[in-house]
Amino acid sequence: MSLAPLPLARHLAKRVLGRPDPGWEFRRFLDAVHPGTRAGHDAVLDWAVGMARRAGELETAAAWAASSDPLVRQGHALRRAVLERFRGLLRGQERLRVLVHVPPPAYSPGGFSLFSNLVRNLDFIGVPARALGWDEPVAGVLAAFRPTVFLTSDNDPYLERVDWGAVAAWRREAGPLLVGLTASCEADGNTPLPGRILRARALGAGFHYGFCCPEHYRDAPGFAPLREAGGPVLSLEFGADVLHYYPVPGVARDLDHVFLGSVNRSKWSRYRAWLGPVAASGAGFIDGPGWPWAGRCLLCDAPPAAQRYVYARARVGLNLHLDVQAARTADLNERTYQLAACGVPQVVDRPGLLARRLDLDGLFVADDPQDYARAVRRVLADPDEAVRRALTAQAEVFARHTWTHRAEAFARRLLELLDAGGGGA
Helix, strand or coil, rough: CCCCCCCCHHHHHHHCCCCCCCCHHHHHHHHCCCHHHHHHHHHHHHHHHHHHHHHHHHHHHHHHHCCCCHHHHHHHHHHHHHHHHHHCCCCCCCCCCEEEEEECCCHHHHHHHHHHHCCCCCCCCCEEEEEEECCCCCCHHHHHHCCEEEEEECCHHCCCCCHHHHHHHHHHHHHHCEEECCCCHHHHHCCHHHHHHHHHHHHEEEEEEEEEHHHHHHHHHHHHHHHHHHCHHHHHCCCCCCCCCCCCCCCCEEEEHHHHHHHCHHHHHHHHHHHHHHHHHCCCECCCCCCCCCCCCCHHHHCCHHHHHHHCCCCCCCCCHHHHHHHCCCCCCCCHHHHHHCCCCCEECCCHHHHHHHHHHHEECCHHHHHHHHHHHHHHHHHHHHHHHHHHHHHHHHHCCCCHHHHHHHHHHHHHHCCCCCCCC
């Protein structure tokens, strides 16, 4: 990708006023990304898609047993134990049927991932769950699926796609339906809470839920209006969906680094500072909506299984949180847990919640961009230490931080709300 000419105003701001243009600086970062990363993207993507299609024949008990990689062997054993523990755990709870509004990955890779993970794992533990497509008419789905809980996001693009008249009619004809909206405040980039609380009441929402830790909703000043309103706020923290994220046998770690995440203007500065030196230093795989070389995107245009095959080739898993996540003790991104489950040695910044959820000895934690680059070099130079730490993180995630764990806890809270008579009229 070549640098585009700067508009005159930006050029003058940089040359005369001395203020750098962030777009220009970010384009410099993109041009500095190792040419092997840019040129090799599509070949890695095609390989991963092909491997995902053959997963049934590649991921056999014999292949796992024959692996010389301790992360592959441990991950296989841990995953098997989790699946045996949670499969059908809540089967028979007929009063809980969950409809979840899921956006397409091109609109929101994060939203698609987390809501799809929730549907998949609720279903796995025995709770009937169904995705409501982004533009799918809700009336027919309500009649066919007959949910008792409907989850969507307290965000205009989500709410505008739901026929709330049909929801109200369903409630009148079929009985209670517990509606949950996501909990967010102005600090998360949403509109002021008081107005959205009134809207939630008008829509008949019975509770809010969110992806931060419970303490954040209990203590953060921005959520005071929600606490004062008196409705319950359920915490649904991220985890690793081990139905899709786990180490696979027979794949060599030949990519210096892998980073999967979208890019937009709000992330430019942080990406450039933290990822720039690493991305320039060696050939890896960087993918997600917005990266100019990812015309076809692993996150949007490939089966979810393809992601674990790309991660299997990573010598280093790059992880970086948003500014707002780094500045508070509230949440960790899904990538933190996914990398650990896949057995990838992980270099990560230090969001406030990190030490409360994971043993830092299982990660390579950096406090600034220079430290981040040093940590990547350390992983590449000492693979034995990298494996030791990755084993620690992997064991911890499978023990406590999978989407099956999250789905069970969330389902039990929903059952409590249903038993308490929630649902609206």
